[in-house]
Amino acid sequence: xxxxxxxxxxxxxxxxxxxxxRRDPSVVADAYGRYLLRSSWVRDELTLRDQHRLxxxxxxxxxxxxxxxxxxxxxxxxxxxDTLLLSHSGHGNFNQLGAVGRGDGAIVDPxxxxxxxxxxxxxxxxxxxxxxxxxxxxxxxxxLEAEPLLKAGLVWYLPTYGxxxxxxxxxxxxxxxxxxxxxxxxxxxxxxxxxxxxARPVMGSLVRPVLEIDLPFLAGVGLRDFAQITVEEFDSYTxxxxxxxxxxxxxxxxMDSVQSERALSVLAEDIAGHVHSLRAQMTEAxxxxxxxATTGAVVGxxxxxxxxxxxxxxxxxxxxxxxGCSVLGVLGALVTEKGSRRPTSNPWxxxxxxxxxxxxxx
Numbered sequence: 311x312x313x314x315x316x317x318x319x320x321x322x323x324x325x326x327x328x329x330x331x332r333r334d335p336s337v338v339a340d341a342y343g344r345y346l347l348r349s350s351w352v353r354d355e356l357t358l359r360d361q362h363r364l365x366x367x368x369x370x371x372x373x374x375x376x377x378x379x380x381x382x383x384x385x386x387x388x389x390x391x392d393t394l395l396l397s398h399s400g401h402g403n404f405n406q407l408g409a410v411g412r413g414d415g416a417i418v419d420p421x422x423x424x425x426x427x428x429x430x431x432x433x434x435x436x437x438x439x440x441x442x443x444x445x446x447x448x449x450x451x452x453x454l455e456a457e458p459l460l461k462a463g464l465v466w467y468l469p470t471y472g473x474x475x476x477x478x479x480x481x482x483x484x485x486x487x488x489x490x491x492x493x494x495x496x497x498x499x500x501x502x503x504x505x506x507x508x509a510r511p512v513m514g515s516l517v518r519p520v521l522e523i524d525l526p527f528l529a530g531v532g533l534r535d536f537a538q539i540t541v542e543e544f545d546s547y548t549x550x551x552x553x554x555x556x557x558x559x560x561x562x563x564x565m566d567s568v569q570s571e572r573a574l575s576v577l578a579e580d581i582a583g584h585v586h587s588l589r590a591q592m593t594e595a596x597x598x599x600x601x602x603a604t605t606g607a608v609v610g611x612x613x614x615x616x617x618x619x620x621x622x623x624x625x626x627x628x629x630x631x632x633x634g635c636s637v638l639g640v641l642g643a644l645v646t647e648k649g650s651r652r653p654t655s656n657p658w659x660x661x662x663x664x665x666x667x668x669x670x671x672x
Contacts, residue, residue, distance in 0.1 A: 312548075313393040313463030315363035319349070320460040335450030342453055343441045343469050344407055368392040368555065369466075370662075371497040372504045373399045373637060379445075380452045381533045383664075384465060386612045387504045388540055389525055389588070390662055392551055393463055394504070397493035400470040402444030407471075409439055441469040455533040458541045468493055494628050501621060501659040502558075503637045510615070510665065516623045516644045520561065520660070521578040521616040526589035529610030539607065550588050557581055558660050565618055565658050581616075613665040619644070621657040637661055 323345045331337050370391030372383055380396050387394060443449050449467070459465045470492060497503055513519055528536050540547070557577055564573035593609050619641060627640045641661070 313364075313367045313369075313466070315360045315367065315463070316393060316466045317461060317463035319346075319360065320457075320463070320466070322349070324457060324461060332454060335448070335454065336446040338450035338453050339443065339446040340405065340407070340450075342450070342467070343405070343443075343471075346469060347407060347441075347471060368502065369395040369496045369500050370502040370504055371395045371397070371493050371500065373397055373493045373497070379448050380467075381455070383504070383506060384452075384456060384459070384533060385529070385536050386525070386527050386664055387662060388459075388464065389527060389547060389550065389585075390554060390614075391504060392502070392555065394465045395468055395493060395496055396465065397468045398443055398470060399493050400442050400472070402442045403446075404438070404440055404442055404474045405446055406438045406440040409437060437473060439471070439473055441471050443469070452533070456537050457534075458537040462541050464540070468496070497637075497659075498625055498628065501657060502661075503659065504662040504664070505637050506664045507638055512641075513617075514644065516620040517641050518565070518618045519615060520574055520618050521581055523582050523585055523614055523616075524611035525585065525614045525664075526592055527610050527612060528592070528607050530608040531605050535605045535607070539605065547588075550584055553584055554581060561618065561660070562658050578616075615663045615665060617641070617661045617663060619659045619661055621659050624659050638663065 323342065326345065327338065327341060331341055370387070370393070372380075372387070372391075372394060383396070384394065453460070453467065456465055468491075528539060531539070557580060561574065561577050564570055564577055589609065589611075623644050624640060627644055
């Protein structure tokens with residue numbers, strides 16, 4: 311178990327998900343959104359009920375706003391993420407889950423439609439309330455296939471809840487009115503992110519390269535098999551993630567030291583050595599473990615660049631651009647910002663940028 315708060319929450323969700331619901335991925339995604347809203351959010355304040363437990367753990371945030379399918383991202387970054395938090399960050403279609411009150415101020419439960427603290431005769435007019443998602447079917451399929459990872463607290467999907475925004479003619483706009491914590495909140499707090507890119511990120515005084523390496527991952531299998539194998543076979547992931555977390559904490563001091571380039575080089579070599587060692591362990595496990603051999607799994611690699619980003623600058627840019635942005639878009643804005651000064655103090659954030667097409671070999 312990686313994140314106990316997520317693991318407990320997801321285990322309870324799957325226990326309540328009956329067999330009929332599992333037949334339709336769109337229904338699964340809808341049920342996921344409703345469950346999280348009902349069980350994990352304090353309805354009259356729209357804050358996470360398990361917030362204190364979640365604050366004690368680290369998330370690696372993947373704001374895959376325009377991705378309809380999380381499968382490739384999930385398989386490629388499990389090694390370097392504590393708990394991978396995925397979110398569409400408000401992009402996509404509005405999917406109504408219920409309604410919220412307006413008028414006299416009474417709050418209507420978005421799921422049940424029952425006013426909180428109001429008699430039935432006092433029910434106010436209501437307006438749609440729900441979550442924003444590009445494709446409910448693909449989200450639901452990901453939830454089903456990633457079930458072992460979700461129940462182990464290795465991954466989590468954070469819906470973006472809110473109301474649709476309308477123009478003066480009453481037509482629904484593409485962007486809505488969002489409520490509650492977003493993926494940006496977790497990114498700012500934990501300082502870890504992951505994204506995919508086809509081009510190499512532009513570097514500058516606020517965005518500095520730390521390490522470029524091929525990350526190993528299990529390829530040649532579907533997400534369902536990948537999730538089961540990851541949970542059952544690779545305890546060494548935990549040791550590596552612990553080491554990586556400590557290395558990134560040490561890196562904060564290295565970034566600000568007089569001989570920062572030398573200090574960063576030492577840490578980068580240390581991380582690379584552990585990555586190569588883990589890749590050898592994965593290859594050996596595939597050869598000797600029958601469960602892995604029968605699934606057709608291979609040890610693949612994906613190119614990755616680890617970037618250090620000056621925290622205060624990233625926070626300012628995220629606040630200006632909004633929750634629907636991509637981290638890479640923010641990084642581009644930081645690099646091209648005129649008059650930017652070289653930072654002289656902590657904190658630093660760290661972003662894994664996955665590049666190119668992954669490869670696999672037996």
